[in-house]
Amino acid sequence: MSEAVKFCRGCRRDVLLTGFARDSNRGDGLQPRCRECVSVYGAERYRMSQAAKGKVVRSKADVPVGHKLCRQCGEIKPHDDWHRNATASDGLATCCKTCKKAQGRAGHLKRQYGITEAERDRMIAAQSGVCVICQEGPAEHVDHDHQTGKVRGVLCFSCNAALGQFKDRPDVIRRAAAYVEGNLWNPTLVAQGVYRLPS
Template sequence: MEDFHRNARRADGFAFYCKQCAARRSETSRRKRGIKEQRRSPSPVSEGSKWCPDCDSVKPLDQFARTRGRKSGYHSYCLPCHAARGKESKERLYGGNREYHLRRRYGIGQAEFDVMLAGQGGLCAICGAGDPQHVDHDHRTGRVRGILCFNCNGGLGQFRDNPVVLASAIEYLKGTTWQRVLIHPGVYQMCSSSRGRLPSRSS
């Protein structure tokens, strides 16, 4: 029975077709589905190396991305070819990397992004800076909230989207930020509500 693959779902514990016929049927099915025939290295590959069918080169294993999905533990294509294939797929399926990124991470496309940005007047929803490019979303629900500039988007992340902490930061700034205060006609001094005035240079 060594000519048959094991199959626990069958009463006898073996596949219906022998290994040779199963391989032939699988190959025929792949051709019908438009999958090209798997290429093989034209010459033996030494241990610690792998052949890339796209660039037809033998390279060290560290030039291939790791994966748990293959028995060898490495992808079929070297890093440059793997990246090129990924780029081609994104262009073919999504029209580009930007569209792929938006849909995969936020569930919206460039068209929805443009509509949201137009609704904000083309400005950051927080500070009003021009040409914001970052999608802000609720990390708990995944829902998109608006389009922000780099600084505002990063700021919300640093404050963990916590309105209580943000309110405390506002009160802190109000109480500690130094401001120019008129103390005599034409004379100003830097003051803080919590720290008083800066000492004069003569004191």
């Protein structure tokens, strides 16, 4: 016994009844186009409506099993390159680990210092890629005034850590420089029990 079929208005062929979605407004209770045509027609209609708004709709990528397309970088990567996300339908994050890391760096710069990666890169280029203080180490750490929040420059790890240890106090930094230059900061005995500290 042959299964019942219906003529599809979209692809103009006979399709099994199971190939049509239900539609209670139709006499036979089924949509006039088969599921496949509705899918293609719906996607095309959506693409056309978005194009009318001036938006670009990406075409569906052919992604192999065990892989996912990252909409951020446009690369198809294996599931190992994605963080887990229990709330997502596929159980994976919306972008790959590499893009997530880049977003994290950019977000940190914006939140902490109020600058973009491009602004930081311009500062590094203006410093010829080296630390402003020692002029030897690679400029990698954004330095800012802890009182005002104003970004001062990009330093190497050592110089940035040193400023932090000196608590950004110019008087202490000057004394440290004098000490390194050979001025021992010992108090001078002026009288019995009276010492003069270096100015």
